[in-house]
Structures are given as structure tokens and as C-alpha cells.
Amino acid sequence: MNTDKNANSPTAPLTFDALEERIRVAYCNDNRPWVIGYSGGKDSTCALQMIWRALQALPEPERQKPIYVLSSDTLVETPVIVDYIDEALAKINSSAKSQGMPITAHKVVPDIGDSFWVNLIGRGYPAPSRRFRWCTERLKIDPANAFIKNRVAEFGEVVMVLGVRSAESTTRAQVMALHKLEGSLFSRHSSLLGAFVFTPIEALSVDDVWDYILQTPAPWGADNRQLLKMYRNAQAGECPLVVDKNTESCGNSRFGCWVCTVVTKDKAMEAMVDNGEEWLEPLLDVRDFLAETLDPERKKVVRDFRRRTGRVTLNRSGDGLVPGPYKFEFRQEVLKRLLEAQKEASNLVVDEPAPTLIHEAEIHEIQRIWRRELGDWGNTAYRIVKEELGNDLYAQKADDFEFSSRDGDILRQVCDEHEISLQLLSELLDAERAVQGMRRRTSIHNRIASILEKEWRSEEEVLADLETDTEEGESSKEGLVR
Structure with missing residues (x-):
């Protein structure tokens, strides 16, 4: 084990060995279980891989605290990504068990009544836009938070481990700094009581992330070059696990929901089609x-x-x-x-x-x-x-x-x-x-009174009434002037 005494300091050297030592210090700091957000993208893969390797260096008696790998499936994820994540979660569970690691992978989905198509086709919700992004809370935040709250109820407190980086955006860097606890590796969660946040790769650049996951084999047996190929085919970034409204949902070019209308064009889907995934064109x-x-x-x-x-x-x-x-x-x-x-x-x-x-x-x-x-x-x-x-x-x-x-x-x-x-x-x-x-x-x-109070006239009748009210209002004004 690296005995660098400054490894747990926010200003410790940003070598991969130093980051892994910092993870070990954070893990052994208390008995709070960890919940690692895993989206299958490069950043969450890097964070999980670094944590896994860091814990492998600990004696088995020192790595008993449970770690939950949490993935969120909105039920409208790009099918290519769903298959990739399902395969990864299966490998994580299998490898963790065989290696004696305290890690289990879980996938959460929205309640059927909250799903994208039930809201859009069933209730008639309009396609999400920047002004009315009704989908994020129902499809991502609520399912993930329900899992976290259950762990808080079981253990009292938990640590959310997120593969987010300050370099991704100025807004993200500001949010991460806002909740930081002075002298600690952890931050307070912005909305969940009993939850703290640890961001082990926050200082890494995108090149650092790729260097780490391509040079270091995934402990659960995944081929990270397959992940690189997916990024090249999609020319995309990734959607992080979203657990609060301060987390930016998705960018303009990203892996995520194939139905997303918040962006003007789905460049990732278009790139996949151009790179041979013609079956995605109907989507x-x-x-x-x-x-x-x-x-x-x-x-x-x-x-x-x-x-x-x-x-x-x-x-x-x-x-x-x-x-x-x-x-x-x-x-x-x-x-x-x-x-x-x-x-x-x-x-x-x-x-x-x-x-x-x-x-x-x-x-x-x-x-x-x-x-x-x-x-x-x-x-x-x-x-x-x-x-x-x-x-x-x-x-x-x-x-x-x-x-x-x-x-x-x-x-x-x-x-x-x-x-x-x-x-x-x-x-x-x-x-x-x-x-x-x-x-x-x-x-x-x-109930009857509430129903009868709704507007049951035709649109033409309503608009005609509004026009009459406007004309009468203008007439009243003219009368006062005279």
C-alpha cells in the first residue's frame, strides 16, 4: 500500500497511484456504505475501475464495507447502451463474487406509471424541451433516489460516489465546490438527507480518463476498447447518473435516451447510423x-x-x-x-x-x-x-x-x-x-364539483369569450377617458 501521508489531501499529487491511495483512505474512513453511480460511460467506468483496483490492495478484513454499483435504465436508453450495461453489470457481479470483493451491481428503472411512454402517450405529456424537461425527475432522479433512501434507512448514512469531473463544465465545478466539506474528501448531497458525495476523479481531464481505462485492464473483465469504439461510432459524451436537479442531465452529443428532444439533433444516434447501425434509423x-x-x-x-x-x-x-x-x-x-x-x-x-x-x-x-x-x-x-x-x-x-x-x-x-x-x-x-x-x-x-369546474366548451367558444371580454374591457377604458 502506498503510505503517502498526503494522499487524503485535496492537493495531493494527481498520479493514478495517489488517487487510488486517496480512495483507500476515504473507504477506510468510516462504516458508511458506498453507492457508485455507473452509467457505462468513460467517466463512471474510470471511477469504478479505480475504486476496484484501490480496494484490491487492501487486506480482505479491511474491505468488508458494502459497495453498491447503481445503474439507471430510463427504459428509453439507446438499445446499444442498454445491452452493453446489462453485460457489464453481470460481469461486475460475477467477478466481484469470485474475487471476494464487497461489490454488488444493481439496475433501477422508473415505475411503470412514471415511464416516458406512459406519460407521453398515456397522459399526453408533450415531448420534453429545455423549458419543460419533465422526464429527468421521473425517469432518473426518482428511481436512483429511492434506492439511495433505502440504503440510508438501512445504514443511517451513505456515500454517493460519482464519476464526475470539474473540467466537464464551469457549472458542474461550481456545484461541486459549493457543497464541499472543509478538510474532508466528501461533500454534502444537495438534496438527500443522510447522503454524502465523493468524487474521486473530479480533477482528471478527459485524456487522463482514457489513459487510465485503456492502460489498466478492467478488474471485472470488460474490454474498454469496445467502449472506445462505441464513443468513436457515436461521437458522443455520456449521460451521468442523475441524483439531483443540480446535476446536468445530458449535453448536445451524448449517450442517453434515444427519444431525447431537448437537443436540436441527436448527433450520437445519427453518427451510429452513419457508422453501420442502420437498424437505429427507425428510432x-x-x-x-x-x-x-x-x-x-x-x-x-x-x-x-x-x-x-x-x-x-x-x-x-x-x-x-x-x-x-x-x-x-x-x-x-x-x-x-x-x-x-x-x-x-x-x-x-x-x-x-x-x-x-x-x-x-x-x-x-x-x-x-x-x-x-x-x-x-x-x-x-x-x-x-x-x-x-x-x-x-x-x-x-x-x-x-x-x-x-x-x-x-x-x-x-x-x-x-x-x-x-x-x-x-x-x-x-x-x-x-x-x-x-x-x-x-x-x-x-x-370530485363532481372539481370535474364540472373544468373547461368543457370548444376552443372556438373559449376564444370568442376572451375576445368579448377584451373588447368590453377596451370599451370601459374609452368610457373612462371620455
């Missing part, structure tokens, strides 16, 4: 199709004029209404295109497992939402799956208050005859279903 087409909906003119076509709350909001400019969720017809189109892309990619893929772009559990949840919120008793999602993939899916009957396709046709006919919104009737019936069998039904009145 890129879906991503570009969603990105088009961020255009202001396109929003007016594909999005409802009501918010999900049922209310309407006037634009700050006073010109029109703030668009709400995607219309039901457009959500159906997205599901259709997604399944077409899955089928086309499966036909093009060579020597790889066929990609699953949307899971069966997500389709069940989408259909459940469509039935409850939109009155889709004809099971449109299941029909689309049947048409595109030839698979038969059936809803599990939740209770005796379920409508058939025939019931839906009758209700739709009644609504048309009396000029009542089918969605209004659907929500009222769902409110009744929610309190069915209860002894006390006092909450039903509040």
Missing part, C-alpha cells in the same frame, strides 16, 4: 417526429387547448391559449409509429437481440389511462398493437364497474345526441367508480 425517425411537435405552429395542431387540469390559460402575449397535452388522436399516432419502428428495427438488426421500444406493462397502463380519462372503452391501444405486431392483449378486469366496447358506443351516441363531452361523462363515471362500495360517499360531491 431516429420517431425521435425527429416528436421533436417536430415543439414547433409553435405544430403545437396548435397536435395539442389540446386545455391543460391536463381541464383549465385554459391565455398566453402572456395575449395571442391564443397555452397548449395542453397531446390530443387523443395524436397519441394514437405516436403509439402506431413507435410499434412500426420496433417492427422495422427488429427486421434490420443483425447479431443482436430485437429491441423492445415499449414494454407490455406500459401498454396496459396506457390503455388504463385512456379508459379512465378519455372514455376509450374500445381498447384502442390493444387494437393498435394487434394491427402492428399481431399480438393480442387483454385488460385485467379491475372491478365490476368496467365498460365494454358496446357500452362505449352507446355512451358516445348519448353524448352526441345531447351535445355532452364524452370525456366529461367518462370522468364523472370514474369518480363514481372510485367511491363505489364505500360507506361514506361525502368525497363524491367534491
Whole structure:
């Protein structure tokens, strides 16, 4: 073991040996378990590899403290990366066990109700943008934090080990410095109580990272030259494990979610296609199709004029209404295109497992939402799956208050005859279903009132009303002037 007394100092020499010694000092400092964020990219690979090698130099009695390698799968990661990470996690678990290392690898995924497609296709959330990036918290932060909180509950405190570097961005360097504990190798986590942060490679440059992982074999048997090849093919950076809102999610050229519309162009996906991964092109087409909906003119076509709350909001400019969720017809189109892309990619893929772009559990949840919120008793999602993939899916009957396709046709006919919104009737019936069998039904009145307070008029009627109110307001002003 290196006995450099200054190895635990922030100003210790930045040789790889000194960094490994600093890791050993940090590891032996207390009994708090470590959770290492692993995204499969170069930085997290470097951090994990350096920690593994550092601990190998410790006598076995001194490396008993558990280390959890945590990887987050958003369920919309680029399939190439998912396969790579799954293989890496399996090797990590196998090698750690055979080498007697206190390391276990775990993968977390978002709850089905929080998944990307359930929110976008099911609830109609618009494609993420810089102004409304609803995906990061649901897909990345919440699943990772749930794992960390469970470890905090078990051990009292934990140390999050992140493969982040100050040189990546000025913002990241400032955030890392802000929470640093004076005289310590650790920082306080910005939001999680009982969690501390250790960043062993924060001072390394990108060249240092590649030098280390290419010159030093991965202890779990991975071939880091395969990782280098992936970077070259994608011309990309990586998405780190995101555990708080201060962590930058992804850059303009990165490994990450293939559906990401926060960036103008997915250069990584485009580069992969250009470098021979033609089966990814259908995925890129879906991503570009969603990105088009961020255009202001396109929003007016594909999005409802009501918010999900049922209310309407006037634009700050006073010109029109703030668009709400995607219309039901457009959500159906997205599901259709997604399944077409899955089928086309499966036909093009060579020597790889066929990609699953949307899971069966997500389709069940989408259909459940469509039935409850939109009155889709004809099971449109299941029909689309049947048409595109030839698979038969059936809803599990939740209770005796379920409508058939025939019931839906009758209700739709009644609504048309009396000029009542089918969605209004659907929500009222769902409110009744929610309190069915209860002894006390006092909450039903509040639920009905809340539903009736929503905006059920047409967009034309709402805009005409707003225009009338504006004209009357102007007339009042003129009267006061006179």
C-alpha cells in the first residue's frame, strides 16, 4: 500500500497511484456504505475501475464495507447502451463474487406509471424541451433516489460516489465546490438527507480518463476498447447518473435516451447510423417526429387547448391559449409509429437481440389511462398493437364497474345526441367508480364539483369569450377617458 501521508489531501499529487491511495483512505474512513453511480460511460467506468483496483490492495478484513454499483435504465436508453450495461453489470457481479470483493451491481428503472411512454402517450405529456424537461425527475432522479433512501434507512448514512469531473463544465465545478466539506474528501448531497458525495476523479481531464481505462485492464473483465469504439461510432459524451436537479442531465452529443428532444439533433444516434447501425434509423425517425411537435405552429395542431387540469390559460402575449397535452388522436399516432419502428428495427438488426421500444406493462397502463380519462372503452391501444405486431392483449378486469366496447358506443351516441363531452361523462363515471362500495360517499360531491369546474366548451367558444371580454374591457377604458 502506498503510505503517502498526503494522499487524503485535496492537493495531493494527481498520479493514478495517489488517487487510488486517496480512495483507500476515504473507504477506510468510516462504516458508511458506498453507492457508485455507473452509467457505462468513460467517466463512471474510470471511477469504478479505480475504486476496484484501490480496494484490491487492501487486506480482505479491511474491505468488508458494502459497495453498491447503481445503474439507471430510463427504459428509453439507446438499445446499444442498454445491452452493453446489462453485460457489464453481470460481469461486475460475477467477478466481484469470485474475487471476494464487497461489490454488488444493481439496475433501477422508473415505475411503470412514471415511464416516458406512459406519460407521453398515456397522459399526453408533450415531448420534453429545455423549458419543460419533465422526464429527468421521473425517469432518473426518482428511481436512483429511492434506492439511495433505502440504503440510508438501512445504514443511517451513505456515500454517493460519482464519476464526475470539474473540467466537464464551469457549472458542474461550481456545484461541486459549493457543497464541499472543509478538510474532508466528501461533500454534502444537495438534496438527500443522510447522503454524502465523493468524487474521486473530479480533477482528471478527459485524456487522463482514457489513459487510465485503456492502460489498466478492467478488474471485472470488460474490454474498454469496445467502449472506445462505441464513443468513436457515436461521437458522443455520456449521460451521468442523475441524483439531483443540480446535476446536468445530458449535453448536445451524448449517450442517453434515444427519444431525447431537448437537443436540436441527436448527433450520437445519427453518427451510429452513419457508422453501420442502420437498424437505429427507425428510432431516429420517431425521435425527429416528436421533436417536430415543439414547433409553435405544430403545437396548435397536435395539442389540446386545455391543460391536463381541464383549465385554459391565455398566453402572456395575449395571442391564443397555452397548449395542453397531446390530443387523443395524436397519441394514437405516436403509439402506431413507435410499434412500426420496433417492427422495422427488429427486421434490420443483425447479431443482436430485437429491441423492445415499449414494454407490455406500459401498454396496459396506457390503455388504463385512456379508459379512465378519455372514455376509450374500445381498447384502442390493444387494437393498435394487434394491427402492428399481431399480438393480442387483454385488460385485467379491475372491478365490476368496467365498460365494454358496446357500452362505449352507446355512451358516445348519448353524448352526441345531447351535445355532452364524452370525456366529461367518462370522468364523472370514474369518480363514481372510485367511491363505489364505500360507506361514506361525502368525497363524491367534491370530485363532481372539481370535474364540472373544468373547461368543457370548444376552443372556438373559449376564444370568442376572451375576445368579448377584451373588447368590453377596451370599451370601459374609452368610457373612462371620455
